[in-house]
Amino acid sequence: MAKQDRAVRTRQELIRCAAETFYRRGFALSSLSEISGKAGVSTGALNFHFQSKRELGEAVEVAASETLRRITGPRPSHCPVPLQALVDTTHELARYLSEDPILRAGFSLGHDAAWSAGDGGPLWPQWESWVLGALAVAGEAGNLAADVALDDAGAAVTAAVVGFEVLGRIDARWFSHRTVTHFWELMLPRLASTEIGGELDAGGAGAPAGPAPRGDAVAVCRAQGERRCQVAKDRGAA
Amino acid sequence: MAKQDRAVRTRQELIRCAAETFYRRGFALSSLSEISGKAGVSTGALNFHFQSKRELGEAVEVAASETLRRITGPRPSHCPVPLQALVDTTHELARYLSEDPILRAGFSLGHDAAWSAGDGGPLWPQWESWVLGALAVAGEAGNLAADVALDDAGAAVTAAVVGFEVLGRIDARWFSHRTVTHFWELMLPRLASTEIGGELDAGGAGAPAGPAPRGDAVAVCRAQGERRCQVAKDRGAA
Numbered sequence: 001m002a003k004q005d006r007a008v009r010t011r012q013e014l015i016r017c018a019a020e021t022f023y024r025r026g027f028a029l030s031s032l033s034e035i036s037g038k039a040g041v042s043t044g045a046l047n048f049h050f051q052s053k054r055e056l057g058e059a060v061e062v063a064a065s066e067t068l069r070r071i072t073g074p075r076p077s078h079c080p081v082p083l084q085a086l087v088d089t090t091h092e093l094a095r096y097l098s099e100d101p102i103l104r105a106g107f108s109l110g111h112d113a114a115w116s117a118g119d120g121g122p123l124w125p126q127w128e129s130w131v132l133g134a135l136a137v138a139g140e141a142g143n144l145a146a147d148v149a150l151d152d153a154g155a156a157v158t159a160a161v162v163g164f165e166v167l168g169r170i171d172a173r174w175f176s177h178r179t180v181t182h183f184w185e186l187m188l189p190r191l192a193s194t195e196i197g198g199e200l201d202a203g204g205a206g207a208p209a210g211p212a213p214r215g216d217a218v219a220v221c222r223a224q225g226e227r228r229c230q231v232a233k234d235r236g237a238a
Numbered sequence: 239m240a241k242q243d244r245a246v247r248t249r250q251e252l253i254r255c256a257a258e259t260f261y262r263r264g265f266a267l268s269s270l271s272e273i274s275g276k277a278g279v280s281t282g283a284l285n286f287h288f289q290s291k292r293e294l295g296e297a298v299e300v301a302a303s304e305t306l307r308r309i310t311g312p313r314p315s316h317c318p319v320p321l322q323a324l325v326d327t328t329h330e331l332a333r334y335l336s337e338d339p340i341l342r343a344g345f346s347l348g349h350d351a352a353w354s355a356g357d358g359g360p361l362w363p364q365w366e367s368w369v370l371g372a373l374a375v376a377g378e379a380g381n382l383a384a385d386v387a388l389d390d391a392g393a394a395v396t397a398a399v400v401g402f403e404v405l406g407r408i409d410a411r412w413f414s415h416r417t418v419t420h421f422w423e424l425m426l427p428r429l430a431s432t433e434i435g436g437e438l439d440a441g442g443a444g445a446p447a448g449p450a451p452r453g454d455a456v457a458v459c460r461a462q463g464e465r466r467c468q469v470a471k472d473r474g475a476a
Contacts, residue, residue, distance in 0.1 A: 026351035028266035111349060111404050113264035120408030152420040159412070159421070162404050163397025166349050170358030174397070182390040183397070190428035 011049045013039045015063055018056040019105035023169075027057060028114035057115055064106020065122050071096055072130045081196060083143035084205050086134045087184050090161060091177065091204035093127075097165055098175035107165050128158040143196050153191055177203070249287045251277045253301055256294040257343035261407075265295060266352035295353055302344020303360050309334055310368045319434060321381035322443050324372045325422050328399060329415065329442035331365075335403055336413035345403050366396045381434050391429055415441065 017038035021030040032053055036046040050056045071092050079085045096103050110121035132154040138144055144153070160183060167174040184202035192200055255276035259268040270291055274284040288294045309330050317323045334341050348359035370392040376382055382391070398421055405412040422440035430438055 024351060026264065026266055028264055029352050108349075108351070111346075111407060113262060113346075113350070114267050114352075120405075124405065124408065148424070149420070152424045155412075155417060156398060156421055156424050159399075159401025159405060160394060160397045162401035163399070166400050166404055167358075167362065167397060169349060169351075170362065174393075179393060182387070183394055186386070186390045186394050186428060190424060 007049075010039070010041060010045065014041070014046060014049055014056065015059050016102060019060045019064075019102040022057065022060060022112070022115075023101060023105040023108055026114060027053070027109065027112050032056075057109060060102060060105050061109060061121055061123070064103045065126060067096065067100060067103045068093075068106070068123060068126055072127075072134075080141075081143060081199060082134060082141050083138040083188075083192060083196065084200055086131070086138060086157070087188070087200065087202065088204045089130075089134070090157070090184070091180050093161065094164060094168075094175050094180045095177070097168060098172060104165075108169065111166070124158075124162065127161065128154065131157050131161075142193055144191060145193050148191055156187070180204075245287075248277070248279060248283065252279070252284060252287055252294065253297050254340060257298045257302075257340040260295065260298060260350070260353075261339060261343040261346050264352060265291070265347065265350050270294075295347060298340060299344050299347060299359055299361070302341045303364060305334065305338060305341045306331075306344070306361060306364055310365075310372075318379075319381060319437060320372060320379050321376040321426075321430060321434065322438055324369070324376060324395075325426070325438065325440065326442045327368075327372070328395070328422070329418050331399065332402060332406075332413050332418045333415070335406060336410060342403075346407065349404070362396075362400065365399065366392065369395050369399075380431055382429055383431050386429055394425070418442075 014035065018030070018035045021035050021038065030053065032046055033043055035056065036043045039046070050059065072089055097107070106121070107123045109115045110124050115121070132150065135144070135150050135154050135157075139148075139150055144150075164174045164179065164183075173179060181203040184200075188200050188202055189197065252273065256268070256273045259273050259276065268291065270284055271281055273294065274281045277284070288297065310327055335345070344359070345361045347353045348361050353359070370388065373382070373388050373392050373395075377388055382388075402412045402417065402421075411417060419441045422438075426438050426440055427435065
C-alpha cells in the first residue's frame, strides 16, 4: 500500500474509533489515548492527523454530515411520489443510525453539552431542513392532504426522528424497521392526499433488507436512491 | 428559621444549582465547587448533604421524577375525555421543561453518556409508561379511532416529546405552546374517534397561560389537574 493510502486509512480509522468512544463515553470523558489505542496507532500518529480532541470531534461531525447528505440525497423532486421518498429516507436514516457509528456519534454530539454548548451542531438542522424541503416537494406534487401545514408536519417528523435517535441509545428497538413503519402507518393516513394514500408503503419502497452498505457508500447509496425512485416511478405509472 | 428548615432549604438549593450545572455543562464537566458556589455555600456544607457528584445526580433524578409524577398525575380514568387529558398533560410537560431546571436536567441526564451509560435513567420510561396507560384509558373510553394501535400512537407521542426536549436545548421554540399545539393539530384528526374529534382542543383545555407554578407545586398541580378534568367534564356534559 502506498504511504499516502495508509495515511488516509489511518485517518478514517481514527475518526471511526473517536466516534465510537464519543458515543459511548460522551465527549468530555473520551481520551485521546483510548482512541489511538482502539485504532492501533501511537498517540504520536494520532497527533500527526489531529492536533486536539476538538479537531477529532469536528472530523466526526463533518463525516457524519457527509453520510447524512448521501442518505437524503437531493430533494426528491424527480420522483413521481415524493412523499414515498421521504418515508424511504427516514427508514434509511434509522437503519444507518443503528449500524453506522460515525453517523450516530455525529447526531449525539449535537446534544452532548460538553461538545456543543447551546448550538446543537450541524446534523439536526441539516435533517430538519431536508425534511421541510421534501415535504414542500410532496406538497407541490399533490401528495399532501389539503389541511396539512408543511411546518407542522416537518416539526412532527423531525421531532419523532430525534426521539428515535435518542431513545435508540437506550433500546435499539427505536431504530428498528418496525418502529419506523408503525410511525408512518400512523402518520400517512393523516398526511397523504386521498389521491396517493393507497399507493404509499409505510415500510419503505425498495429499501434493501440487508445491513447498511460498506465500502463505496456513495455508489451504493446512489444505487439505492435510483432503486427507490424506480419503485416510485413504477407506482406512478401503474 | 429553625436549623432543620435551613438544612432542607440548603439541600433543595443545592439540587437546583446542580441541575442547572449538569444541564449546561453535562455531568462530566460539572464540578462540586461550581455547584456549591452557585448555591452560596461552602464545599463542606455541600459534602454534609451529598458525599459525591453521583449522589447529587441521583437527587436531581429523584426530584425530576417526582415533578413528572405530579405533572402526569394518575391515569386520567376519571375524566370523561381522557384523550384531552393526554393533550393537556403534554402541554404541561412542555411548559415545565421550558421553566423547571430540575425537570429539564432529569430528562437530559438520561441521554448524557457520562451519567447513564446505556440505561437512559428513569424519566423517559416513566413518561412512556404513562403515555401508554393514558392511551389505553382513552381507548377504553372510545376516544380513539378504531384503526389506531395503542403501541404505535404511544411510540409516536413518546418519540415526539423526546424530540421536543432534545431540540428545545438548541432552540426554545420546541418547548413552546405553539409547537405542541401544532403537533396535536396534526395528530388528533388521526388519533381521535369521530365521536369526540370535534370536542378536542389541540391547544390544551384549561391549562393556565402563566408561568409554571412556584411554591407548593403539589397543591398547584393538583388544582391544575382538577381544573383540566372539570373542563373535560363540562365538555362531556355539554
